[in-house]
Amino acid sequence: MRSKSPIKQKPKKISARALDWLQGNYHVTISLSRTQRALLAQCGRRWGFGKRPCAEALEQLVTLGLSDLPMVERLWQVRANYCMREDLHFTDYVNSLAAAFMGESGAAKKR
Numbered sequence: 001m002r003s004k005s006p007i008k009q010k011p012k013k014i015s016a017r018a019l020d021w022l023q024g025n026y027h028v029t030i031s032l033s034r035t036q037r038a039l040l041a042q043c044g045r046r047w048g049f050g051k052r053p054c055a056e057a058l059e060q061l062v063t064l065g066l067s068d069l070p071m072v073e074r075l076w077q078v079r080a081n082y083c084m085r086e087d088l089h090f091t092d093y094v095n096s097l098a099a100a101f102m103g104e105s106g107a108a109k110k111r
Helices: 034-046 053-067 069-086 090-101
Strands: none
Touching: 034 053, 034 090, 053 069, 069 090
16 A cells, blocks of 8 residues: 655744734734744743743833833944944844843854
């Protein structure tokens, strides 16, 4: 008896939504790397978000970032200038900082 080859399926889209039903008017979809999603979920669990740790952590980080926007902009500029001087990809560098903070290894890649 000959076995059938597996059916090729499209990868499932992973989506998490955090929504305040009283004030939530918009859904924003962004692409995250597996590492970013794992770090966000880990943060969310550390902060006590059980049902949707990734989405809720992301929502809190956006809210915190917007509440301290001048500070975030200054920090972003410092990091961006460093990456320019060291010839690093900004996103890889920031992800490596987040991974190091969370206790994982990761290195920023050169451009």
